[in-house]
Amino acid sequence: MDTLAGVRTVVAVVENSSFTIAADKLGISKGLVSKHVSQIEAAHNIRLFNRNSRKISLTDAGANYYQHARKLLEYYEQMLDSVVTQQNTPSGKLRISSPIAFGEHVMTRLLPKFSQLYPQIKLELILQNQPVDMLKDGIDIRIKSGKVSDSNMIARPVCKWPLIVCASAQYLADKTLPTTPQQLAEHQCVLDKHLDDNTNWLFGCKDGGDITVAVNGVLASNNPQAVVNMIKAGGGIGLAARESVAAELQSGELIELLSDYQSKVLEIYLIYPHRQHIAQKTQCFIDFILSQDFQ
Structure with missing residues (x-):
């Protein structure tokens, strides 16, 4: 029988293309990752991954399982967030990626203000100019110069960042x-x-x-x-x-x-996954950033 832990494990392996990295992200052993995947494969008589000594790849059944698993986890997170919203203020950890210069001179000024409004949300600012894979890197919100062409992401204009x-x-x-x-x-x-x-x-x-x-x-x-x-x-x-x-x-x-x-x-955009449900902590941050006057 599939468990939520097993579903999370398969999703983590797919999104990180590695049993080892998935184990690190989930905070469990590589052996337990393999066990979860093997149990799901055995329970349904399917093979999720093709494995060799250098890489893994999804089978057709694995790709189908992953698509449904992602939706299941999103619905689960929506359920938890709905329950928590009724009783508590927004909480949890929010990881934000930003270009270095914009992060140093703008985001570092705004995050303390946001933290005062939502003290139960823990913020982590990651400054980098390299391309970001939001799913693999565990990024909730990305600040970026220029839009992204990925249809799975929503890009909201934030401000213009003039160079001289x-x-x-x-x-x-x-x-x-x-x-x-x-x-x-x-x-x-x-x-x-x-x-x-x-x-x-x-x-x-x-x-x-x-x-x-x-x-x-x-x-x-x-x-x-x-x-x-x-x-x-x-x-x-x-x-x-x-x-x-x-x-x-x-x-x-x-x-x-x-x-x-x-x-x-530079045109600065706020980017987040295109999902039916957005976590309360994420929505609060989106609303906060879009309400700021950057002039």
Whole structure:
């Protein structure tokens, strides 16, 4: 007979493509994972997985079982959340993934406010610019620049995150300030590798036209804060989120360039699984973020 533990185990194995990782995520031994899967296979005379020494793959029966198992777990979570909602305030652990710069300068400011409203919800903020598999990584909410094409996810627009062109006073001390985007080709630029087309910077003009400039530089990083640090150290001209360098602009350590042109603007989205039921803790966080004024 299938048990809820067995169903959870099969789902975890599928979503992590590994008995070992599933065991770690569930907090049980690998042997117990194998036992749960074997019991389900024996009870129904089916094979859920094809196994060899290097990888596992779903059988047709396994794929069918997984689809129904996921729905069963969602209905179970809905039942628990409905019962808890009647008696308690929202609670549980909420894992939120965010791009590094946006997380450091925006999410870290908002999460304490949310925590004051919902003190029984435990928050974990994961900062990363790499692609995220929400199911495998156990992420409840993802903050991301740009939408996702996955039909299993819902993307809600949060705000626009403008980047500016800037350089340190140190770098500009003995150089001619660029007054047009094309003049960036004459300068060393610090490249942010996590941006699309990081060597081709797009600018919007007041007349409505666009200009794309190929830039060059010997310094690059996939971390926005590292890019800012290299700009501050005189490494060249770079793109940085305005909010992340607000203090440096005010102090004069960094100087904004080409302010008559609109450089890249990142569109920030809140992403969560497309399900009939959303956990109360998740819905509270969605409503909170969408109610914020990011201007």
